[in-house]
Structures are given as structure tokens and as C-alpha cells.
Amino acid sequence: MYNWSVDLKKLGTTSQEAKIWRLEQTINFGLNGQKLDKATVKRFWQKLRLDPQRKRFLKLLLWPKTS
Numbered sequence: 821m822y823n824w825s826v827d828l829k830k831l832g833t834t835s836q837e838a839k840i841w842r843l844e845q846t847i848n849f850g851l852n853g854q855k856l857d858k859a860t861v862k863r864f865w866q867k868l869r870l871d872p873q874r875k876r877f878l879k880l881l882l883w884p885k886t887s
Contacts, residue, residue, distance in 0.1 A: 839860070839864070840867050843860065843864060844869055847861075847874060847878070848870060858882065861882065865882075
């Protein structure tokens with residue numbers, strides 16, 4: 821993934837902020853053939869700033885209502 825507005829070297833790759841940023845970018849702008857790790861998405865769910873419709877859809881997939 822190429823993002824011209826963020827210096828990835830400065831952001832790093834191991835910090836929690838970097839993981840959240842990459843996850844947000846991947847979800848909001850395309851997976852490019854990647855798969856999301858369900859556990860990672862659930863772990864950072866409260867901190868993710870996502871498109872509202874995408875977040876609603878993911879919520880249905882991650883926590884389906886059982887009737």
C-alpha cells in the first residue's frame with residue numbers, strides 16, 4: 821500500500837498506533853488481496869476510525885446476532 825500523506829518510516833511498524841493506522845487504511849481504502857485478521861480487528865475495534873457504513877457491515881460480520 822502506498823500512502824503519500826504519511827511518513828511510514830517515522831510512524832514505524834511495531835507501535836500500536838502504526839498497527840491501528842494500517843488497519844484503518846486497509847479497511848477504508850481496499851485490501852489489495854490481503855485478508856483481515858479477525859482477532860486484530862476485534863482487539864482494536866474501539867479505536868478504529870472507519871467509514872460508518874463499513875464499520876456497521878464489519879460489526880455484522882464480527883458479532884452476528886443470534887436469535
